[in-house]
Amino acid sequence: MSKQVADDPIELERYELFAEAAYNFNLELDRRDFFKLLGGGLVLVVALDALASQESGGQRRGRGESGPKEIGGWLHIGEDGSVTVYTGKVEVGQNIRTSLTQAVAEELRVPMSSINLVMADTDLTPFDMGTFGSRTTPTMAPQLRKAAAAAREMLIDLAAEQWKADRESLATADGKVINTRSKQSVEFGKLTKGQKLLKVISDTASLTQAKEWNVSGKPASKVDGRAFVTGKHRYTPDTKLPDMQFGKVVRPSAFNAALVTADTREAETMAGVKVVRDGNFIGVAAPDAQTAARAASAIKAEWKADPQPSARELFEYLKKHASESQPANAQGSIAEGLAAADKKLQQTYTVAYIAHAPLEPRAAVAQWANGKLTVWTGTQRPFGVRSELAEAFRIPEERVRVIVPDTGSGYGGKHTGDAAVEAARLAREAGKPVKLVWTREEEFTWAYFRPAGVIDISSGVRDNGTITAWEFHNYNSGPSGIGHRYDIPNQKIVFHQARSPLRQGSYRGLAATANHFARESHIDELARAVKIDPLEFRLKNSKDERFKAVLSAAAKAFGWGKAKSGSAGYGIAAGFEKGGYVGACAEVSVDRATGKVNLVRVVEAFECGAIVNPDQLKNQIEGSIVMAIGGALFEAVDFDNGKILNARFSRYPVPRFSDVPAIETVLIDRKDLPSAGAGETPIVGLAPAVGNAIFDATGIRLRSLPMAPSGLKA
């Protein structure tokens, strides 16, 4: 039974959020609560208005989540002047711990070093649907900013009262309220001493405009960077509890397999080993990791699975098992558009499954104590995982606490609580805390993948370069980024859900990567068909100024149209998704003898409204480009009959130092527009730009991702 989330803002292709549980085992706002938790001082709570809660999904439910939905975040100024900010968001390397700290420092007029962020602890932080969809910057940052601005105003009120001074003469700077006339000043901590002030503010309060930012909008280095370069930061797999045991799960022989029999006798005789068998779940807990591994391999389990499709037949399978969906976007008449065209084109593009392969594999430490379950785990959805745990163990959510240490990345791959549920099941039986760290092979096999897909495009163009018809069908990969910024009178754009042979779900940028690859490759083919420069062709067919601006900016920085060396090819592509616009140019050279594709340089122009932290934004764009190289050129999950055939880094290559081209990023700062998230959209432009460059260099059009897993065949 999949969970219904009618009119939910969650994108359809976040399949993992709608999936059934893997195993079936047989805030009221009270001021006393706040001050008990936080000590005296001043507390600001951001209450979401109706619109905001809808946008952040606050009123919605995925997987039966519950909890107080009406609070965005809260902020506490202690009697010692320390500022603590509470948010349910998760740090996975996208650097929001720093950018949110900047936002608070900006409004509160305190140094960044005096601010501590408590993130993603379901007992301490307000409900949050999850850290995905590039929502932190457009929604969480303004909420915390508002809390900080309101706190600043309250502190001014307190000082005005204490000094019997005119409020208008008071200002705040560097953690103090200052009387600009008398030059008298007082630290925030002194003002909050002995106070227990709680204020609830609406998130519609006004904010400092981007053009007046002093802290945000400028580079700031990672707030806790030192803990990472010294190895001191504790990720989930580094967590250690007294008397902690180590877990290991016995994995099925294939996907969707049922456990028939299991001989656990040998494992059970091992010292300190606890074997847990419950439905299809079978695992062990042991005093050390070696014993756990030995015990798990000593279990002789027999599984039964039905025959399943293989990678070879994947694309036929997806089209055969696709639903007839209604057009999401249709206008005019395709037949008329094609009739008006001088040239018609019909092409199919495919996209393989790829793995997130976060360097920190899924892991959890679970502890049952005093009837309460506490789990440390690396997830992008702490409250979602709390619900999963509550559901799995049939206990109220109040008795589950999920704590997320800053995590070794996710890229959309850590939305579920698989390891958390497994560790908790083992811990309950063992009567002791259990740590479970997935192996790389488990991570490559039992997590979920970026959906594979087939995209059919049929189009028409006039010799003068006007696109007259656009029919676009995406099978399985998803509807994100399926719309475009071209001005086409006749179009039909359809996403067809399909039955997937593999478990699939969110991945950085979702299906926008697949849809942009197909669309921007096809646009290039159209431009070539009518012999118009691909940049000019795009500019001619779009009326969206932001779209045209990133195209022009990328082309200018790249030197589009300039002469190139003999073996070089140039490619261009552009796109729009999640509030951000991206334009990309790539240069490749292809060794015709070996077929090796060498990505020489990439220029990417990006515009996501007002820039919050330019250096970290560049870091995200560069990272997206590098990650995109894998999916564009060589990453693909190989599988056969319910088994993954390349579940290790030695068989599943990921981008390395030598794969990285010269990268130039061009940031377009639109201080007049709201800031959008930037961790995802920069990923979508690379693959089509590279494909178009390969065509330019060789005349070979590649329509399948990955494009050159073993180079270009001669």
Place this chain on the structure above:
Amino acid sequence: MQRITELNVNGSKLRIDADADRSLLSVLRDDLDLTGSKYGCGEGQCGACTVLIDGQATRSCITAIKSVAGKPVTTIEGLEKNGRLHPLQEAFLEADALQCGYCTSGMIISGFALLSKNPNPDDREITRFMEGNVCRCGTYPRIITAIRKAAQSMKGGGK
């Protein structure tokens, strides 16, 4: 079964009692609580577990402790001296050469090994030496910048 009872880590002789065939990574992490070295793949392919053994960058996940006994092991925890970061650690911070940070320990240890062999590597030499270390967040260009910065500051006597 052969046991190993002592390891020389970060300049200290540390007591352990572990099966000689166990990986250095698991002993560092589970027995000595030195968790800066990370598990990433278990097959020496990602470099997150990199430590120095006798000054050589080594994948601790595929190194049995019996081959290490008596040799000096340096982990990421051993680079900071008296509260002062090594210039390469400083350079990683300055260049923002990390996102999630999970690969960072291994990157810094590998970079350290490179700089001790070749105090002034060019981009091509850095790329070749660091090829075995994976950063899934894709911060490679910044890591190259950080290694070059560190090379610069170490020339000035920062070592």
